[in-house]
Amino acid sequence: AQSVTQLDSQVPVFEEAPVELRCNYSSSVSVYLFWYVQYPNQGLQLLLKYLSGSTLVKGINGFEAEFNKSQTSFHLRKPSVHISDTAEYFCAVRKGGTSYGKLTFGQGTILTVHP
């Protein structure tokens, strides 16, 4: 079975500073990796996903993530955050070839951007 660990439950940062949200996964088979964002009082929406190919994945709102197979990590980064990036971020993994779209989610990281 797959598991996902998000290493920080909360990350406070000042506006225009860089940020990294860390995600490690464990799986005995190949996986697909996702980052979702949840703005206050809203559902989750997809930020980016890694399926194959280039290990650096770019997503919406200036976010990017790097897949590192040897370290089983998929950290999310943004070089300069805005107040509007305040949200909860979820890393998720899906077993390669699995049907029915079953996702395993991490515990979430609350990003708070201060002015």
Added chain:
Amino acid sequence: NAGVTQTPKFRILKIGQSMTLQCAQDMNHNYMYWYRQDPGMGLKLIYYSVGAGITDKGEVPNGYNVSRSTTEDFPLRLELAAPSQTSVYFCASSDSSGPTDTQYFGPGTRLTVL
């Protein structure tokens, strides 16, 4: 398109009561999912459906039931509500089960059982 809609937004139940959480999507997606989100725990899959008339259990199905009579609707039924079912419930849908599929989430239903 409205996407994925859920009703109600909030609900308070007494122990032992029952209720149905409604979920509808207008994207003609075959796959639909119910998750619960507990603080600090991420999302757990309760049930999913791969098409009308076909449902299956996820990770935490106990205490819940689902049905899928149409492509659009996927209601979640709670029988004999318990405090452990206090959570935020999200419905999601996707076009396929392939690796490129994206799950689209509704805004959630916040349920409290007292």
